[in-house]
Amino acid sequence: MNQQSxxxxxxxxxxxxxxxxxxxxxxxxFTDPVKLSQWWGPHNYSAKHWEIDLRPGGSFxxxxxxxxxxxxxxxxxxxxxxxxxxxxSSTANIENPEGPDKPVIxxxxxxxxxxxxxxxxxxxxxxxxxxxxxxxxxxxxxxQQFEKLDTYLPSGP
Amino acid sequence: xxxxxxxxxxxxxxxxxxxxxTRRAILARLASGDATVNELAKPFEISQPAISxxxxxxxxxxxxxxxxxxxxxxxxxxxxxxKQAHDWLELYRRHWEESFDKLDSLLASTASSTPSDNDxxxxxxxxxxx
Numbered sequence: 001m002n003q004q005s006x007x008x009x010x011x012x013x014x015x016x017x018x019x020x021x022x023x024x025x026x027x028x029x030f031t032d033p034v035k036l037s038q039w040w041g042p043h044n045y046s047a048k049h050w051e052i053d054l055r056p057g058g059s060f061x062x063x064x065x066x067x068x069x070x071x072x073x074x075x076x077x078x079x080x081x082x083x084x085x086x087x088x089s090s091t092a093n094i095e096n097p098e099g100p101d102k103p104v105i106x107x108x109x110x111x112x113x114x115x116x117x118x119x120x121x122x123x124x125x126x127x128x129x130x131x132x133x134x135x136x137x138x139x140x141x142x143x144q145q146f147e148k149l150d151t152y153l154p155s156g157p
Numbered sequence: 158x159x160x161x162x163x164x165x166x167x168x169x170x171x172x173x174x175x176x177x178x179t180r181r182a183i184l185a186r187l188a189s190g191d192a193t194v195n196e197l198a199k200p201f202e203i204s205q206p207a208i209s210x211x212x213x214x215x216x217x218x219x220x221x222x223x224x225x226x227x228x229x230x231x232x233x234x235x236x237x238x239x240k241q242a243h244d245w246l247e248l249y250r251r252h253w254e255e256s257f258d259k260l261d262s263l264l265a266s267t268a269s270s271t272p273s274d275n276d277x278x279x280x281x282x283x284x285x286x287x
Contacts, residue, residue: 015253021264029260039259042251123257130249 012128019121023114026121027085030112036062044068047075056082060090073097077110088112092127106130167219171238174218179203180211187221187234197232 019026029035033050040047040062047062054060058079065072074095081089089111096102108129115122174180183197198208212232215221219238224230 013250013253015250015257017257019257019261019264021268025264025267029263035263039263040256041259042248042255043258125253127249127253 012126013130015123015125015127017123017125018117019123020119021121022119023085023116023121026123027088027114030088030114045071054079054082056080073105074100081111085116086114088114167238170218171220174214174220177211177214180215183208183211183215183232184220184234184239187232188236191231191233193229193231 029039031052031054033052036050036052037046037048041064044067045064046067047064050060050062052058052060056079059076060079061074061076063072064075075093076095077090077092079088079090081087089109092106092108092110094105096105106129108127111126111128113122113124115124175184179201182201186192186197186200194205194208194212197212198205201208212221212223215232216223220235221232222235223232
């Protein structure tokens with residue numbers, strides 16, 4: 001096997017979803033701190049204390065916290081590309097729980113395309129640079145790897 | 158619940174252990190029940206010592222555990238650790254899918270709110286263009 005011992009492999013996730021709302025409303029949902037606080041984050045998590053400087057080179061920061069209070073992390077990023085109702089690109093970092101001056105846990109990129117479909121809006125998210133902490137050459141994407149692994153796991157939660 | 162604080166050293170060893178197809182096949186076999194080294198070696202065209210080396214890698218990554226008896230040391234899958242590694246990446250996919258579910262609900266609740274809001278917007282827009 002041709003393996004590297006120290007390289008960190010990274011994964012990309014692409015999500016494509018169409019929402020039942022016009023593009024201006026979707027754009028607002030992604031850029032307005034009040035709106036973001038209402039939906040950003042997986043189940044049992046919410047994103048609080050949003051600070052957003054919506055301009056190229058401007059930064060954002062929020063606290064991702066579990067509803068039961070057991071887990072929380074500050075996240076931040078810098079906008080690299082902002083085209084109203086069309087495109088939003090930024091870096092996406094998960095800050096070190098030991099402090100904002102410590103090395104970040106993950107340093108990723110998020111690129112979001114908003115496609116006007118009249119009453120609906122197609123949103124395509126490309127979330128790249130996700131660290132999979134892999135030492136070794138990943139010839140196939142880890143998401144694919146893990147899909148296969150799913151079948152190895154006993155079913156059920 | 159998965160956290161954002163998964164131990165990186167542990168993750169490294171887990172992902173490294175999973176990067177080999179023989180080791181993944183061993184895990185697949187163990188998912189259906191405990192097995193001895195002999196039993197695990199059977200389907201593979203490799204020696205028992207080679208299988209033992211794979212098992213050591215899996216054991217040190219915390220993906221399997223082995224019995225105590227010197228002669229008969231059945232291997233068991235430690236699904237919790239495997240699941241944790243799996244969830245590390247799934248966390249990001251889940252972030253988007255579950256966030257978007259919430260956004261859908263939010264949009265639905267906004268749409269069902271007073272239609273007079275929209276009328277007002279139309280009025281303002283018309284006024285702006287006149």
